[in-house]
Amino acid sequence: MSKISSRVAIVGGGAVGSSIAYHLQSDPSFAGTISVIERDPTYARASSALSASSIRQQFSTPLNIHLSRYGIGFLRCASELLGVELGLKEPGYVFLASSAGEAVLLANHAIQKGEGCAVELLDPAALRQRFFLDLHRRSRTCLSRYRQRRLVRRTGIDAGLSPQGARAWRAVHRRRGRGAGAQRRHLALGRPPGAGTIVLAAGPWSGDVAALAGIALPVEPRRRSVFVFDVREPPGPTPLVIDPTGTWFRPEGRFYIGGTTPADGNDPPGAPLEVQHQEWDDMVWPTLAPACRPSRRPRW
Numbered sequence: 001m002s003k004i005s006s007r008v009a010i011v012g013g014g015a016v017g018s019s020i021a022y023h024l025q026s027d028p029s030f031a032g033t034i035s036v037i038e039r040d041p042t043y044a045r046a047s048s049a050l051s052a053s054s055i056r057q058q059f060s061t062p063l064n065i066h067l068s069r070y071g072i073g074f075l076r077c078a079s080e081l082l083g084v085e086l087g088l089k090e091p092g093y094v095f096l097a098s099s100a101g102e103a104v105l106l107a108n109h110a111i112q113k114g115e116g117c118a119v120e121l122l123d124p125a126a127l128r129q130r131f132f133l134d135l136h137r138r139s140r141t142c143l144s145r146y147r148q149r150r151l152v153r154r155t156g157i158d159a160g161l162s163p164q165g166a167r168a169w170r171a172v173h174r175r176r177g178r179g180a181g182a183q184r185r186h187l188a189l190g191r192p193p194g195a196g197t198i199v200l201a202a203g204p205w206s207g208d209v210a211a212l213a214g215i216a217l218p219v220e221p222r223r224r225s226v227f228v229f230d231v232r233e234p235p236g237p238t239p240l241v242i243d244p245t246g247t248w249f250r251p252e253g254r255f256y257i258g259g260t261t262p263a264d265g266n267d268p269p270g271a272p273l274e275v276q277h278q279e280w281d282d283m284v285w286p287t288l289a290p291a292c293r294p295s296r297r298p299r300w
Protein backbone atom coordinates (compact mmCIF):
# COMPACT_ATOMS: atom_id res chain seq x y z
CA MET A 1 0.00 0.00 0.00
CA SER A 2 1.42 3.38 -0.93
CA LYS A 3 1.77 5.74 2.00
CA ILE A 4 0.53 9.32 2.06
CA SER A 5 3.39 11.52 3.10
CA SER A 6 2.35 15.01 4.00
CA ARG A 7 3.04 17.63 6.61
CA VAL A 8 -0.28 18.45 8.22
CA ALA A 9 -0.97 21.42 10.49
CA ILE A 10 -4.25 21.34 12.40
CA VAL A 11 -5.36 24.75 13.69
CA GLY A 12 -7.33 24.17 16.90
CA GLY A 13 -6.89 21.34 19.42
CA GLY A 14 -10.48 20.94 20.67
CA ALA A 15 -12.47 17.75 20.23
CA VAL A 16 -12.49 18.07 16.44
CA GLY A 17 -8.80 18.97 15.99
CA SER A 18 -7.73 16.30 18.48
CA SER A 19 -9.89 13.68 16.82
CA ILE A 20 -8.48 14.52 13.38
CA ALA A 21 -4.91 14.30 14.75
CA TYR A 22 -5.62 10.99 16.44
CA HIS A 23 -7.31 9.37 13.45
CA LEU A 24 -4.75 10.63 10.97
CA GLN A 25 -1.93 9.37 13.15
CA SER A 26 -3.67 5.99 13.50
CA ASP A 27 -4.17 5.61 9.74
CA PRO A 28 -1.64 3.06 8.45
CA SER A 29 -1.61 4.77 5.04
CA PHE A 30 -0.42 8.04 6.58
CA ALA A 31 3.33 8.50 6.86
CA GLY A 32 3.52 12.26 7.28
CA THR A 33 3.85 14.54 10.28
CA ILE A 34 1.10 16.23 12.25
CA SER A 35 1.27 19.50 14.19
CA VAL A 36 -1.67 20.70 16.27
CA ILE A 37 -1.61 24.46 16.74
CA GLU A 38 -3.65 25.38 19.80
CA ARG A 39 -3.60 28.94 21.10
CA ASP A 40 -4.85 28.02 24.57
CA PRO A 41 -3.89 24.61 26.00
CA THR A 42 -6.04 25.33 29.07
CA TYR A 43 -9.10 25.23 26.76
CA ALA A 44 -10.69 27.91 28.92
CA ARG A 45 -13.03 29.07 26.13
CA ALA A 46 -13.15 25.99 23.91
CA SER A 47 -16.64 24.64 23.21
CA SER A 48 -15.33 21.15 23.88
CA ALA A 49 -14.43 22.04 27.47
CA LEU A 50 -17.56 24.09 28.15
CA SER A 51 -20.16 21.89 26.50
CA ALA A 52 -22.79 19.77 28.21
CA SER A 53 -20.73 16.71 27.20
CA SER A 54 -23.79 14.80 26.12
CA ILE A 55 -24.03 12.55 23.11
CA ARG A 56 -27.30 11.85 21.40
CA GLN A 57 -28.34 9.74 18.48
CA GLN A 58 -31.64 11.52 17.89
CA PHE A 59 -30.67 13.32 14.72
CA SER A 60 -32.70 13.82 11.58
CA THR A 61 -30.07 12.70 9.06
CA PRO A 62 -28.30 9.34 8.73
CA LEU A 63 -24.95 11.15 8.41
CA ASN A 64 -25.24 12.79 11.82
CA ILE A 65 -26.46 9.55 13.34
CA HIS A 66 -23.48 7.66 11.90
CA LEU A 67 -21.05 10.28 13.21
CA SER A 68 -22.56 10.08 16.66
CA ARG A 69 -22.64 6.30 16.74
CA TYR A 70 -19.01 6.14 15.65
CA GLY A 71 -18.15 8.63 18.41
CA ILE A 72 -19.93 6.56 21.02
CA GLY A 73 -18.15 3.43 19.88
CA PHE A 74 -14.83 5.24 20.12
CA LEU A 75 -15.55 6.61 23.58
CA ARG A 76 -16.56 3.16 24.80
CA CYS A 77 -13.00 2.11 24.08
CA ALA A 78 -11.40 5.35 25.33
CA SER A 79 -9.49 3.81 28.21
CA GLU A 80 -7.95 1.29 25.83
CA LEU A 81 -7.37 3.69 22.91
CA LEU A 82 -6.41 6.87 24.78
CA GLY A 83 -5.23 5.54 28.11
CA VAL A 84 -7.63 7.79 30.04
CA GLU A 85 -10.80 6.95 31.96
CA LEU A 86 -13.59 9.24 30.72
CA GLY A 87 -16.30 8.18 33.16
CA LEU A 88 -19.03 7.66 30.58
CA LYS A 89 -22.58 7.54 31.93
CA GLU A 90 -25.81 6.49 30.19
CA PRO A 91 -28.88 7.96 31.83
CA GLY A 92 -30.51 8.58 28.44
CA TYR A 93 -31.51 11.51 26.27
CA VAL A 94 -35.15 12.61 26.06
CA PHE A 95 -36.47 14.92 23.35
CA LEU A 96 -39.84 16.44 24.13
CA ALA A 97 -42.23 17.54 21.40
CA SER A 98 -45.37 19.64 21.45
CA SER A 99 -48.35 18.62 19.36
CA ALA A 100 -47.05 20.95 16.67
CA GLY A 101 -43.71 19.12 16.61
CA GLU A 102 -45.12 15.61 16.78
CA ALA A 103 -44.96 14.94 13.04
CA VAL A 104 -41.27 15.91 12.91
CA LEU A 105 -40.53 13.79 15.98
CA LEU A 106 -42.22 10.78 14.38
CA ALA A 107 -40.40 11.28 11.09
CA ASN A 108 -37.05 11.59 12.86
CA HIS A 109 -37.84 8.57 15.00
CA ALA A 110 -38.41 6.50 11.85
CA ILE A 111 -35.03 7.61 10.46
CA GLN A 112 -33.32 6.82 13.77
CA LYS A 113 -34.92 3.36 13.97
CA GLY A 114 -33.87 2.74 10.38
CA GLU A 115 -30.27 3.48 11.38
CA GLY A 116 -30.44 1.03 14.28
CA CYS A 117 -30.68 3.53 17.15
CA ALA A 118 -32.14 2.32 20.45
CA VAL A 119 -34.93 4.91 20.54
CA GLU A 120 -38.46 4.66 21.92
CA LEU A 121 -41.56 6.84 21.63
CA LEU A 122 -43.13 7.64 24.99
CA ASP A 123 -46.38 9.41 25.75
CA PRO A 124 -46.66 11.74 28.77
CA ALA A 125 -48.05 9.01 31.02
CA ALA A 126 -45.16 6.69 30.26
CA LEU A 127 -42.72 9.51 30.76
CA ARG A 128 -44.25 10.41 34.12
CA GLN A 129 -44.05 6.80 35.19
CA ARG A 130 -40.47 6.26 34.09
CA PHE A 131 -39.11 9.59 35.19
CA PHE A 132 -40.33 12.39 37.41
CA LEU A 133 -41.40 14.64 34.55
CA ASP A 134 -44.88 16.03 34.58
CA LEU A 135 -45.69 17.35 31.12
CA HIS A 136 -48.77 19.42 30.59
CA ARG A 137 -48.54 20.56 27.02
CA ARG A 138 -46.24 18.01 25.44
CA SER A 139 -47.58 15.00 23.69
CA ARG A 140 -44.71 12.77 22.71
CA THR A 141 -41.09 12.18 23.57
CA CYS A 142 -38.23 10.29 22.09
CA LEU A 143 -35.79 8.58 24.44
CA SER A 144 -32.39 7.15 23.69
CA ARG A 145 -29.29 6.36 25.64
CA TYR A 146 -26.50 8.85 25.63
CA ARG A 147 -22.97 8.87 26.82
CA GLN A 148 -21.36 11.54 28.84
CA ARG A 149 -17.85 12.38 27.86
CA ARG A 150 -15.08 14.31 29.40
CA LEU A 151 -13.01 16.43 27.09
CA VAL A 152 -10.08 14.61 25.61
CA ARG A 153 -7.61 17.04 27.07
CA ARG A 154 -3.97 17.44 26.29
CA THR A 155 -3.03 14.34 28.24
CA GLY A 156 -5.53 12.35 26.22
CA ILE A 157 -4.14 13.68 22.97
CA ASP A 158 -0.62 12.85 24.04
CA ALA A 159 -1.68 9.37 25.06
CA GLY A 160 -3.56 8.85 21.82
CA LEU A 161 -0.82 9.96 19.46
CA SER A 162 2.20 7.95 18.55
CA PRO A 163 5.46 9.21 20.13
CA GLN A 164 6.11 11.15 16.93
CA GLY A 165 2.72 12.84 17.04
CA ALA A 166 2.99 13.56 20.75
CA ARG A 167 6.45 15.14 20.21
CA ALA A 168 4.99 17.38 17.51
CA TRP A 169 2.16 18.32 19.84
CA ARG A 170 4.52 19.21 22.68
CA ALA A 171 6.77 21.15 20.33
CA VAL A 172 3.82 23.28 19.30
CA HIS A 173 3.12 24.05 22.93
CA ARG A 174 6.77 24.88 23.66
CA ARG A 175 6.74 27.36 20.79
CA ARG A 176 3.45 28.82 21.88
CA GLY A 177 4.90 31.98 23.43
CA ARG A 178 6.44 33.19 20.20
CA GLY A 179 4.06 31.39 17.86
CA ALA A 180 1.07 33.70 17.59
CA GLY A 181 2.63 36.38 15.40
CA ALA A 182 4.42 33.89 13.20
CA GLN A 183 1.29 31.80 12.85
CA ARG A 184 -0.71 34.85 11.79
CA ARG A 185 1.88 35.77 9.16
CA HIS A 186 2.06 32.26 7.76
CA LEU A 187 -1.71 31.81 7.72
CA ALA A 188 -2.00 35.12 5.91
CA LEU A 189 0.12 33.48 3.21
CA GLY A 190 -2.14 30.44 3.37
CA ARG A 191 0.54 28.12 4.78
CA PRO A 192 1.86 27.74 8.35
CA PRO A 193 5.52 26.87 8.98
CA GLY A 194 6.48 23.71 7.16
CA ALA A 195 2.93 22.51 6.55
CA GLY A 196 1.74 21.03 3.29
CA THR A 197 -1.90 20.70 4.37
CA ILE A 198 -3.78 22.90 6.79
CA VAL A 199 -6.83 21.61 8.61
CA LEU A 200 -9.07 24.29 10.04
CA ALA A 201 -10.51 23.05 13.35
CA ALA A 202 -10.76 26.31 15.27
CA GLY A 203 -14.40 25.68 16.20
CA PRO A 204 -16.47 28.85 16.50
CA TRP A 205 -13.41 30.95 15.61
CA SER A 206 -12.92 29.18 12.28
CA GLY A 207 -14.34 32.17 10.42
CA ASP A 208 -11.65 34.43 11.95
CA VAL A 209 -8.86 31.99 11.11
CA ALA A 210 -10.09 31.49 7.55
CA ALA A 211 -10.13 35.27 7.11
CA LEU A 212 -6.35 35.26 7.79
CA ALA A 213 -6.01 33.36 4.53
CA GLY A 214 -8.51 35.61 2.76
CA ILE A 215 -11.28 33.02 2.85
CA ALA A 216 -14.81 34.09 3.80
CA LEU A 217 -16.20 31.29 5.97
CA PRO A 218 -19.63 31.91 7.56
CA VAL A 219 -18.75 30.49 10.99
CA GLU A 220 -19.04 32.72 14.05
CA PRO A 221 -19.19 32.25 17.82
CA ARG A 222 -22.57 32.39 19.61
CA ARG A 223 -22.83 32.66 23.37
CA ARG A 224 -24.46 29.81 25.30
CA SER A 225 -24.89 29.80 29.09
CA VAL A 226 -24.89 26.67 31.26
CA PHE A 227 -26.33 26.87 34.79
CA VAL A 228 -25.66 24.59 37.76
CA PHE A 229 -28.52 23.99 40.18
CA ASP A 230 -29.37 21.82 43.15
CA VAL A 231 -32.45 19.70 43.74
CA ARG A 232 -33.79 19.25 47.26
CA GLU A 233 -35.00 15.70 46.64
CA PRO A 234 -33.14 14.22 43.67
CA PRO A 235 -35.61 12.05 41.77
CA GLY A 236 -33.13 9.32 40.92
CA PRO A 237 -31.56 8.55 37.55
CA THR A 238 -32.55 11.33 35.15
CA PRO A 239 -31.84 11.53 31.41
CA LEU A 240 -30.83 14.67 29.58
CA VAL A 241 -34.17 16.30 28.83
CA ILE A 242 -34.61 18.88 26.08
CA ASP A 243 -37.91 20.58 25.41
CA PRO A 244 -39.23 22.17 22.20
CA THR A 245 -37.98 25.62 23.20
CA GLY A 246 -34.39 24.33 23.43
CA THR A 247 -34.32 24.37 27.24
CA TRP A 248 -32.46 21.36 28.59
CA PHE A 249 -31.11 19.88 31.81
CA ARG A 250 -29.34 16.80 33.06
CA PRO A 251 -27.67 15.52 36.23
CA GLU A 252 -24.01 16.39 36.81
CA GLY A 253 -22.54 14.69 39.87
CA ARG A 254 -24.74 15.62 42.82
CA PHE A 255 -26.05 18.70 40.99
CA TYR A 256 -27.86 19.38 37.73
CA ILE A 257 -26.86 21.52 34.79
CA GLY A 258 -29.15 23.19 32.29
CA GLY A 259 -29.48 25.93 29.73
CA THR A 260 -31.46 27.13 26.79
CA THR A 261 -31.25 28.57 23.30
CA PRO A 262 -31.48 32.37 23.50
CA ALA A 263 -34.28 34.14 21.68
CA ASP A 264 -33.41 35.19 18.13
CA GLY A 265 -33.13 38.86 18.98
CA ASN A 266 -30.79 38.11 21.86
CA ASP A 267 -28.24 35.91 20.10
CA PRO A 268 -25.73 38.24 18.46
CA PRO A 269 -22.62 36.71 16.86
CA GLY A 270 -19.34 37.42 18.62
CA ALA A 271 -20.96 38.45 21.95
CA PRO A 272 -18.68 38.22 25.02
CA LEU A 273 -18.76 34.65 26.30
CA GLU A 274 -20.03 35.65 29.76
CA VAL A 275 -22.89 33.80 31.43
CA GLN A 276 -26.27 35.46 30.87
CA HIS A 277 -27.92 35.03 34.30
CA GLN A 278 -31.12 36.59 33.02
CA GLU A 279 -31.67 33.53 30.83
CA TRP A 280 -32.14 31.43 33.96
CA ASP A 281 -34.81 33.76 35.35
CA ASP A 282 -36.58 34.40 32.08
CA MET A 283 -36.34 31.10 30.25
CA VAL A 284 -34.82 28.10 32.04
CA TRP A 285 -36.54 28.20 35.43
CA PRO A 286 -40.02 29.04 34.07
CA THR A 287 -39.72 25.99 31.78
CA LEU A 288 -38.29 23.61 34.37
CA ALA A 289 -40.50 24.45 37.33
CA PRO A 290 -43.84 23.31 35.91
CA ALA A 291 -42.20 20.10 34.69
CA CYS A 292 -41.15 19.09 38.21
CA ARG A 293 -43.49 17.68 40.81
CA PRO A 294 -44.01 20.25 43.58
CA SER A 295 -42.00 18.30 46.14
CA ARG A 296 -39.12 17.93 43.73
CA ARG A 297 -38.62 21.41 42.39
CA PRO A 298 -35.04 22.54 41.93
CA ARG A 299 -33.76 24.74 44.76
CA TRP A 300 -31.97 27.86 43.57
Ligand SMILES: Cc1cc2nc3c(=O)[nH]c(=O)nc-3n(C[C@H](O)[C@H](O)[C@H](O)COP(=O)(O)OP(=O)(O)OC[C@H]3O[C@@H](n4cnc5c(N)ncnc54)[C@H](O)[C@@H]3O)c2cc1C
Nearest residue numbers: 012014015016038039046047048051052053054202203224
Ligand atom coordinates in the same frame (compact mmCIF):
# COMPACT_ATOMS: atom_id res chain seq x y z
C1 LIG B 1 -22.65 25.46 26.08
C2 LIG B 1 -22.43 24.39 25.03
C3 LIG B 1 -22.97 23.13 25.22
C4 LIG B 1 -22.78 22.14 24.26
N1 LIG B 1 -23.26 20.88 24.52
C5 LIG B 1 -23.03 19.88 23.65
C6 LIG B 1 -23.47 18.55 23.94
O1 LIG B 1 -24.04 18.28 24.98
N2 LIG B 1 -23.21 17.60 23.03
C7 LIG B 1 -22.53 17.86 21.86
O2 LIG B 1 -22.32 16.93 21.07
N3 LIG B 1 -22.11 19.11 21.57
C8 LIG B 1 -22.33 20.12 22.43
N4 LIG B 1 -21.90 21.37 22.15
C9 LIG B 1 -21.18 21.60 20.89
C10 LIG B 1 -19.76 21.05 21.02
O3 LIG B 1 -19.18 21.51 22.23
C11 LIG B 1 -18.94 21.51 19.81
O4 LIG B 1 -19.58 21.10 18.62
C12 LIG B 1 -17.54 20.92 19.82
O5 LIG B 1 -16.93 20.99 21.09
C13 LIG B 1 -16.72 21.64 18.79
O6 LIG B 1 -15.39 21.21 18.90
P1 LIG B 1 -14.28 21.98 18.12
O7 LIG B 1 -13.00 21.26 18.34
O8 LIG B 1 -14.75 22.23 16.73
O9 LIG B 1 -14.26 23.45 18.79
P2 LIG B 1 -13.57 23.93 20.15
O10 LIG B 1 -13.70 22.92 21.24
O11 LIG B 1 -14.10 25.31 20.43
O12 LIG B 1 -12.06 23.99 19.78
C14 LIG B 1 -11.55 24.98 18.92
C15 LIG B 1 -10.15 25.27 19.41
O13 LIG B 1 -9.52 26.12 18.46
C16 LIG B 1 -8.66 26.99 19.18
N5 LIG B 1 -8.39 28.14 18.34
C17 LIG B 1 -9.25 29.10 17.95
N6 LIG B 1 -8.61 30.01 17.19
C18 LIG B 1 -7.32 29.61 17.09
C19 LIG B 1 -6.16 30.12 16.43
N7 LIG B 1 -6.22 31.25 15.73
N8 LIG B 1 -5.00 29.46 16.55
C20 LIG B 1 -4.94 28.32 17.27
N9 LIG B 1 -5.99 27.79 17.92
C21 LIG B 1 -7.17 28.43 17.82
C22 LIG B 1 -9.45 27.33 20.42
O14 LIG B 1 -8.60 27.79 21.46
C23 LIG B 1 -10.12 26.00 20.75
O15 LIG B 1 -9.37 25.24 21.68
C24 LIG B 1 -22.05 22.40 23.07
C25 LIG B 1 -21.50 23.67 22.89
C26 LIG B 1 -21.68 24.65 23.85
C27 LIG B 1 -21.04 26.01 23.64
